[in-house]
Amino acid sequence: MEENIILQIKSALHSLSKAERKIGEYILQHAVEIVNYNTSELAQKAGVSSATIVRFCRSIGLSGFSQLKIRLYADASGVDEDLYTDITPNENVAMIAEKLALRFNHSISQTVNQLDQSLMENVSKIIDSSTTIYVYGLGASHIVAEDFTQKFSRIGKTVVNMLDHHLLSSSFIGTDEKSVFWQYPIQVKPMKLLN
Structure with missing residues (x-):
């Protein structure tokens, strides 16, 4: 186009x-x-x-x-x-x-x-197979994180979104390998990479 x-x-x-x-x-x-x-x-x-x-x-x-x-x-x-x-x-x-x-x-x-189509396909697969999506954004990026939370919650995904990064990081304790951390500006990382 x-x-x-x-x-x-x-x-x-x-x-x-x-x-x-x-x-x-x-x-x-x-x-x-x-x-x-x-x-x-x-x-x-x-x-x-x-x-x-x-x-x-x-x-x-x-x-x-x-x-x-x-x-x-x-x-x-x-x-x-x-x-x-x-x-x-x-x-x-x-x-x-x-x-x-x-x-x-x-x-x-x-x-x-x-748009990088192969990257989009990889991110889609990661999100689709995830059990929980952790989202974080600061300032104006938090508005994007809230929008993400609302949209993905509507399609049945469990999304955790907290403005306080201390609370968010302490909620990582009970996560499994299929959880994903999504940070704005965009960085998608499977939780196993964070351990």
Whole structure:
């Protein structure tokens, strides 16, 4: 699943070199026009070298300028450019909903592209075979741990979630090998590894 190229460029801007950032900013302002340019024309208009354009494309995960043009044509043509701006005061509800939908779809695409399927299958097997799942998260991660607890309890899993790590660690005493410790940020460890 391909990510939206406009949002992909926006999220990569902070990690690009100064010259590459210059191209990225130019593309964001002229996305629809870029599909009609060749490398030399874009380089001239953005005030950089043709080689920098190639480096820019590779920096954002593309094979080259041709792929950039194809992705821009698919994502930017016929789309209201205001969709790619941040939500502003006094914006109508319909525009806010469209912006949120665009970003939500982009986030799902990013997740799918970065998902390690073999790791997910291994973690699923560990959780499925576990008798008890111990969950821990501190601060904002505790909210994620609470959500995990609620969701997995609903499907019949025994989940122990405590904010106090002293109480949580003392509850490990009676665990068996099929128990799992799940910590946020994510680290899944069978209890036999903790002994």
